[in-house]
Amino acid sequence: MDKIERNKVLTAIIFPTIFVAIIGLIHFAGYVLDVSFVSYGVFPRKLSGLIGILTSPLIHADFKHLFNNSIPLIILGSALFYFYKEVAFKVSFWIYLMVGIWTWVSARESYHIGASGVLYGLFSFLLVSGFLRKNKNLISLSFTVIFLYGSLVWGIFPIDVKVSFEGHLWGFVAGIVLAFYYKKQGPQKVEYVWDEEDEEDDENAYWKVEEEQQAPQQQINYIFKPSESKKKD
Numbered sequence: 001m002d003k004i005e006r007n008k009v010l011t012a013i014i015f016p017t018i019f020v021a022i023i024g025l026i027h028f029a030g031y032v033l034d035v036s037f038v039s040y041g042v043f044p045r046k047l048s049g050l051i052g053i054l055t056s057p058l059i060h061a062d063f064k065h066l067f068n069n070s071i072p073l074i075i076l077g078s079a080l081f082y083f084y085k086e087v088a089f090k091v092s093f094w095i096y097l098m099v100g101i102w103t104w105v106s107a108r109e110s111y112h113i114g115a116s117g118v119l120y121g122l123f124s125f126l127l128v129s130g131f132l133r134k135n136k137n138l139i140s141l142s143f144t145v146i147f148l149y150g151s152l153v154w155g156i157f158p159i160d161v162k163v164s165f166e167g168h169l170w171g172f173v174a175g176i177v178l179a180f181y182y183k184k185q186g187p188q189k190v191e192y193v194w195d196e197e198d199e200e201d202d203e204n205a206y207w208k209v210e211e212e213q214q215a216p217q218q219q220i221n222y223i224f225k226p227s228e229s230k231k232k233d
Contacts, residue, residue, distance in 0.1 A: 009082065015092075016077025020070045023115060027060050041113035042103050042167075049111075053100030057115040069115045072149060076122040083141055084129065086186040091178050095121030098174040099167060107166035116155070116164065117171035123152055124175030132179055134189040 001009075030037050041056040043049025060066040081088040099117035123145060130142030155168040 012078045012082035016074045020073055023058050026058050027066050038111050041111035043111055044104050044107045044109055056113050057118050059113040072119050084186045087182045095174045099171045102170040103167050112164040112167050117167035120168045120171030121175040123149055124172045125179050128176050128179040132183045135187055
């Protein structure tokens with residue numbers, strides 16, 4: 001890996017890592033101080049719950065909840081910033097905001113916390129974008145995302161009442177919406193264009209060069225000359 005590529009990878013990792021470090025410090029502070037931040041989650045359709053649109057992704061129920069979100073956030077977030085750096089900040093911002101707003105509007109009346117919605121948004125964006133753009137490298141990334149985190153799709157269904165499937169669902173929807181919205185921005189399908197030249201007018205065409213290099217044809221003229229005996233007659 002050359003220096004330029006190494007710097008590109010490190011830059012892609014920085015922002016997801018910073019986000020994970022922030023949510024980790026918040027949870028650790030709550031653990032040390034024995035303080036619960038659950039009340040800062042999204043509480044649907046209550047004015048006091050609006051603050052959760054901004055704060056709920058920063059709050060986690062326990063260390064297991066935090067850990068389960070942290071590793072995928074770093075991996076998928078880094079993939080976003082590496083392959084889609086032109087739109088990475090915009091996609092991250094809108095996923096964050098859309099998940100919170102839609103959860104506040106439609107979810108069950110309970111506190112919804114955790115960065116799972118953001119995680120699902122990253123997952124679906126990376127999954128769908130590769131196929132929309134028809135770029136071989138990005139399609140390979142989409143299949144990699146399916147292989148690593150395809151099981152996440154079960155989280156959008158109301159299987160476990162303790163899990164905010166609404167946040168997962170809206171995150172998944174947000175990623176797909178943004179994949180379509182930003183499909184013309186960032187990396188695109190690689191088109192190979194071959195130069196078309198008028199071969200008839202090409203002075204350097206191989207057959208013309210060969211013709212010029214051939215030796216000129218010799219012209220033989222046959223002249224009839226009568227014999228001496230016929231002249232005497």
